[in-house]
Amino acid sequence: xxIYLDNAAxxxxxxxxxxxxxxxxxxxxxxxxxxxxxxxxxxxALADARKRMANCLDCAADEITxxxxxxxxxxxxxxxxxxxxxRKGKRHIISTxxxxxxxLHTLDKLEKEGFEITLLDxxxxxxxxxxxVSDAIREDTCLVTVMYANNEIGTVQPxxxxxEICRARDVIFHTDAVQAVGHLHVNVRExxxxxxxxxxxxxxGPKGIGILYCRKGIPLTTLIEGGAQxxxxxxxxxxxxAIMGMAAALEExxxxxxxxxxxxxxxxxxxxxxxxxxxxxxxxxDAGRRLPGNVNFCFEGIEGESLLLLLDxxxxxxxxxxxxxxxxxxxxxxxxxxxxxxDIAHGSLRLTLSEENTAEEIEYTIQAVxxxxxxxxxxSPVWRDLVEGKKEFIIK
Amino acid sequence: xxxYSEKVMDHxxxxxxxxxxxxxxxxxxxxxxxxxxxxxVYLKIEDDIIADVKFETFGCGSAIASSSxxxxxxxxxxxxxxxxLTNQAVVEALDGLPVHKxxxxxxxxxxVKKALLDYYKRxxxxxxxxxxxxxxxxxxxxDHNA
Numbered sequence: 001x002x003i004y005l006d007n008a009a010x011x012x013x014x015x016x017x018x019x020x021x022x023x024x025x026x027x028x029x030x031x032x033x034x035x036x037x038x039x040x041x042x043x044x045a046l047a048d049a050r051k052r053m054a055n056c057l058d059c060a061a062d063e064i065t066x067x068x069x070x071x072x073x074x075x076x077x078x079x080x081x082x083x084x085x086x087r088k089g090k091r092h093i094i095s096t097x098x099x100x101x102x103x104l105h106t107l108d109k110l111e112k113e114g115f116e117i118t119l120l121d122x123x124x125x126x127x128x129x130x131x132x133v134s135d136a137i138r139e140d141t142c143l144v145t146v147m148y149a150n151n152e153i154g155t156v157q158p159x160x161x162x163x164e165i166c167r168a169r170d171v172i173f174h175t176d177a178v179q180a181v182g183h184l185h186v187n188v189r190e191x192x193x194x195x196x197x198x199x200x201x202x203x204x205g206p207k208g209i210g211i212l213y214c215r216k217g218i219p220l221t222t223l224i225e226g227g228a229q230x231x232x233x234x235x236x237x238x239x240x241x242a243i244m245g246m247a248a249a250l251e252e253x254x255x256x257x258x259x260x261x262x263x264x265x266x267x268x269x270x271x272x273x274x275x276x277x278x279x280x281x282x283x284x285x286d287a288g289r290r291l292p293g294n295v296n297f298c299f300e301g302i303e304g305e306s307l308l309l310l311l312d313x314x315x316x317x318x319x320x321x322x323x324x325x326x327x328x329x330x331x332x333x334x335x336x337x338x339x340x341x342x343d344i345a346h347g348s349l350r351l352t353l354s355e356e357n358t359a360e361e362i363e364y365t366i367q368a369v370x371x372x373x374x375x376x377x378x379x380s381p382v383w384r385d386l387v388e389g390k391k392e393f394i395i396k
Numbered sequence: 397x398x399x400y401s402e403k404v405m406d407h408x409x410x411x412x413x414x415x416x417x418x419x420x421x422x423x424x425x426x427x428x429x430x431x432x433x434x435x436x437v438y439l440k441i442e443d444d445i446i447a448d449v450k451f452e453t454f455g456c457g458s459a460i461a462s463s464s465x466x467x468x469x470x471x472x473x474x475x476x477x478x479x480x481l482t483n484q485a486v487v488e489a490l491d492g493l494p495v496h497k498x499x500x501x502x503x504x505x506x507x508v509k510k511a512l513l514d515y516y517k518r519x520x521x522x523x524x525x526x527x528x529x530x531x532x533x534x535x536x537x538x539d540h541n542a
Contacts, residue, residue, distance in 0.1 A: 301454065302454065303432050303433070303454055303455050303456055303459070304456075305456035305457055306408070306455065306456055306457050306459075306460055309405075309408065309457045310409075313409065322432060322456070331432065341430075342429070342430040342431075342432070343429035343430055346429070346432040379411065379414050379452055379453060379460070380434075380452060380453070380454040381425065381434050381435070381436040381452040381453070381454055382429050382434055382454040383454070384416075384452060
């Protein structure tokens with residue numbers, strides 16, 4: 001038995017996506033840059049996929065650049081906006097403390113190049129307020145980049161309001177929507193989004209493919225020099241099979257968005273209720289304004305990696321923000337950003353659902369987590385000190 | 397998961413000598429929750445022999461496996477032999493640890509030595525301080541103050 005609850009890490013490809021992809025690994029193998037029939041068949045497919053993806057996001061086809069995934073799209077968006085800003089002498093960027101590392105590490109680099117970075121507080125509920133953005137914008141602000149939904153705790157940000165503010169103040173607004181697209185209604189026009197990153201494998205598409213949406217009139221800086229592919233915005237022969245799989249996956253996800261969200265929300269809320277029965281546990285991130293499939297908890301007195309390994313033994317695939325799972329000494333920067341201290345952040349568990357999960361799997365998981373947490377607390381000297389009153393509980 | 401050897405997973409899934417010893421002759425606790433690892437070792441010593449040893453660990457799979465293996469390596473051994481336990485011996489007995497997990501074995505060595513130091517101190521015995529250097533906290537795993 002295997003219960004896959006790590007859909008924020010990656011999803012299983014849908015049959016629709018696989019079927020859309022396969023012909024382009026077989027009969028239709030031409031290079032879209034070639035003039036002959038084989039090449040033109042691929043070029044037509046590429047144009048069609050671009051148009052269909054643009055329809056899903058409500059933008060024009062030529063506002064879409066295919067990339068190797070969300071990280072590349074984030075990198076290109078930030079460098080492009082920084083380049084535009086620098087030309088005008090604007091070197092201030094606003095973001096949040098709990099962005100994905102594809103954004104945070106790029107901001108670190110830009111800071112070394114002389115940009116000033118303001119990272120907004122995301123509060124204990126994991127949500128930034130649009131007013132914080134408004135208050136932080138200065139004359140020299142060239143970019144606001146705020147993720148659509150957080151990858152660890154699933155909290156959804158007030159993207160439309162932030163978009164309005166940025167549009168009114170003439171500041172480029174980028175959102176890393178990797179966790180949101182295919183799961184929430186995203187509309188770049190209505191939401192005043194100038195740039196948006198997405199990644200196919202988060203919505204049942206293939207890995208290694210994504211897009212950067214960039215509103216017409218905003219020039220992109222190329223990260224990969226080469227041929228004239230993507231209208232000169234990204235060199236390299238297009239990954240046609242992956243692009244075809246992505247377009248099919250996105251169309252399917254967008255068509256089923258309300259149905260899936262409704263189903264997932266029921267499962268999510270049952271999982272949250274079940275895990276909340278564990279004493280000295282706490283849900284991370286706002287209970288309501290979160291992705292329909294995201295559950296993230298901290299359990300006091302235990303460490304996350306051992307929790308994951310024992311859940312894996314029980315057939316449950318999960319993830320944790322513990323330092324031990326990342327190979328670094330510090331636990332998740334997301335959990336630290338919402339104010340969880342190290343001691344607690346090490347004991348975190350992220351369970352992210354897909355519409356393939358069942359109510360039975362959720363009940364089994366609740367039981368399994370309860371058993372494993374109880375067992376690990378039983379061998380934990382920290383737990384003993386807490387129970388014997390030598391230390392005070394942090395999670396009441 | 398292929399991160400760990402079968403030996404590590406065996407000691408993680410079925411840790412030996414888990415628990416506490418009432419009226420222990422020596423207790424050693426190392427690490428801190430901030431770093432994500434705490435080990436506590438309890439010793440019962442009779443006639444200069446480690447008659448019994450128990451541990452409790454808050455930490456990752458390799459931390460639990462390292463404590464389990466360290467206690468196995470010293471159980472029934474003379475105190476002098478327990479004192480010469482090295483983290484390398486723990487790593488070898490576990491058929492290796494991933495590089496970024498080696499500090500867990502260091503912590504296990506330190507917990508054993510800290511418990512032995514406690515035993516020496518409680519009994520007013522003379523000891524060579526050099527054998528207990530740097531075992532006051534998990535200097536090997538965390539030097540951040542966040």
